[in-house]
Amino acid sequence: MNMTGSSITLRLSVLSLFFVLAIAGARPVQAAGSETDFRAAYAAAEAANTEAGRLRNQWTVTAEALAAAKKAADKGDFDHAIAVAKEAEALAKASIFQATSEQEAWKNLEIR
Amino acid sequence: MASTIRVRAILSGEATEVQVLIQHPMDSGFVRDAKGEIIPPHFIRELTFEHDGKNVFVADWGTAIAKDPYVKFSFKGGNKGDDLKISWVDNKGETDTTTAKIQ
Amino acid sequence: MKARLAIHLASAALALAAVAFAAMPAIAADTPDPVADAKAFRNYFVTKFPDVKLEDFVNGPYSMNEDMRRQWEEKEQFPPYEFSLEMGKEMFARPFKNGRSYADCFPNQGIGIRQNYPYFDPGKGKVVTLELALNQCREANGEPSFSYVADEMAALTAYMAFTSRGKPFDIKIPDDPRALEAYQNGKRYFYTRRGQLNFSCATCHVQNPGERMRAEILAPALGILNAMPIYRSEWGGMGTISRRLTTCNSQIRGVPLEPQADEYRDLEYYLSYVSNGLPISGPGARP
Numbered sequence: 001m002n003m004t005g006s007s008i009t010l011r012l013s014v015l016s017l018f019f020v021l022a023i024a025g026a027r028p029v030q031a032a033g034s035e036t037d038f039r040a041a042y043a044a045a046e047a048a049n050t051e052a053g054r055l056r057n058q059w060t061v062t063a064e065a066l067a068a069a070k071k072a073a074d075k076g077d078f079d080h081a082i083a084v085a086k087e088a089e090a091l092a093k094a095s096i097f098q099a100t101s102e103q104e105a106w107k108n109l110e111i112r
Numbered sequence: 113m114a115s116t117i118r119v120r121a122i123l124s125g126e127a128t129e130v131q132v133l134i135q136h137p138m139d140s141g142f143v144r145d146a147k148g149e150i151i152p153p154h155f156i157r158e159l160t161f162e163h164d165g166k167n168v169f170v171a172d173w174g175t176a177i178a179k180d181p182y183v184k185f186s187f188k189g190g191n192k193g194d195d196l197k198i199s200w201v202d203n204k205g206e207t208d209t210t211t212a213k214i215q
Numbered sequence: 216m217k218a219r220l221a222i223h224l225a226s227a228a229l230a231l232a233a234v235a236f237a238a239m240p241a242i243a244a245d246t247p248d249p250v251a252d253a254k255a256f257r258n259y260f261v262t263k264f265p266d267v268k269l270e271d272f273v274n275g276p277y278s279m280n281e282d283m284r285r286q287w288e289e290k291e292q293f294p295p296y297e298f299s300l301e302m303g304k305e306m307f308a309r310p311f312k313n314g315r316s317y318a319d320c321f322p323n324q325g326i327g328i329r330q331n332y333p334y335f336d337p338g339k340g341k342v343v344t345l346e347l348a349l350n351q352c353r354e355a356n357g358e359p360s361f362s363y364v365a366d367e368m369a370a371l372t373a374y375m376a377f378t379s380r381g382k383p384f385d386i387k388i389p390d391d392p393r394a395l396e397a398y399q400n401g402k403r404y405f406y407t408r409r410g411q412l413n414f415s416c417a418t419c420h421v422q423n424p425g426e427r428m429r430a431e432i433l434a435p436a437l438g439i440l441n442a443m444p445i446y447r448s449e450w451g452g453m454g455t456i457s458r459r460l461t462t463c464n465s466q467i468r469g470v471p472l473e474p475q476a477d478e479y480r481d482l483e484y485y486l487s488y489v490s491n492g493l494p495i496s497g498p499g500a501r502p
């Protein structure tokens with residue numbers, strides 16, 4: 001069988017497209033956040049807040065965000081729950097950053 | 113039972129200056145306790161100061177007056193040694209009264 | 216030739232001196248010098264507020280604002296803390312179920328000793344505040360301990376403070392590395408930023424005394440514990456040091472630690488020490 005160069009190229013493109021689609025199809029495409037995703041986000045936020053607690057520097061707003069995330073998840077609104085859980089994680093991480101940087105930074109405020 | 117009314121009445125020139133501190137919860141009825149239940153209203157309705165048979169000061173109070181209220185006022189016509197009678201009635205019908213001498 | 220030699224020698228000398236200075240141990244910022252700290256602390260406030268008498272700093276916002284002082288002086292004729300003070304006096308005199316009383320736990324029967332608290336207990340290896348000592352006394356005599364943030368502890372400490380009115384703070388730091396460490400911990404806590412609002416105690420009470428935080432006038436840190444416990448109009452009642460420290464934390468959106476946690480006791484130790492010499496004015500009245 002004699003194939004022209006362009007027809008081979010076309011076949012290759014079609015083949016690659018097929019493989020890409022096949023790979024994409026191997027995992028279910030998620031249009032909305034799932035409970036699994038929420039649990040992961042919440043666990044991450046909780047872990048960070050626990051670390052902040054170890055450093056004796058938790059923020060009230062972190063606890064509030066965690067509670068709000070849980071409340072949204074209980075209602076089944078996982079998109080919002082995940083978003084708030086991620087916010088909680090960010091707040092917890094900020095409080096960790098504050099605690100560690102203040103270990104030296106406090107000296108800047110000291111009256112000498 | 114100990115009086116809820118602390119009073120000091122001092123003659124200064126022509127005027128008698130009266131100060132009073134009353135021990136009373138003055139609950140407005142809007143505040144919730146730790147369990148989330150409303151603390152029922154419990155506040156002084158009327159506070160009266162009587163001298164020589166006349167009311168020299170009467171206060172009609174409500175829920176906006178804070179806990180352990182303090183009052184200060186002056187009146188003319190008092191003399192050293194005169195009696196000043198103070199009494200209050202609250203929304204539950206509880207009362208207290210005390211008499212002080214003008215100094 | 217001579218000039219050149221001189222220059223060489225001079226630069227050599229300078230270089231040697233530079234090396235010598237560099238070789239000197241850097242001033243260890245972590246070796247606390249409480250005496251120097253207290254001096255610098257007092258100096259800071261006295262310089263910042265030259266018109267305020269030293270003993271007046273214990274009056275907090277009233278030393279910073281004339282209008283507030285006027286209102287306060289009027290109220291002091293018939294102070295709002297009278298009821299709590301009376302309750303405290305009665306409580307202090309009442310014996311425990313076992314027949315003993317608070318007077319048995321404290322030096323001088325517990326009268327006129329508030330200015331010595333907190334102190335460092337070498338046996339326990341920790342700072343003991345007046346509130347802690349009162350609960351230790353209760354527990355040692357089979358009584359349940361009081362909440363550090365409720366009325367009973369406030370009334371008791373109010374009475375004990377009242378018996379010490381006018382006496383200068385006399386906090387001691389014994390020659391014990393653990394005491395120095397507690398002092399240093401307290402100092403570090405005071406200057407460390409915390410909470411989402413990123414405030415340290417110093418942010419309000421060192422950098423902004425006399426300024427407004429919403430409707431309140433901020434008190435200077437010098438003498439800030441001398442008026443404790445305080446009857447706060449905001450609380451409609453008497454509140455302990457523990458109550459104020461925990462609520463300060465939550466106000467800047469930091470989760471408070473447990474009342475009488477190590478950090479709070481060490482903080483009280485530091486703040487009381489740097490106010491040594493200033494008179495006890497408790498119980499106080501505040502907005």
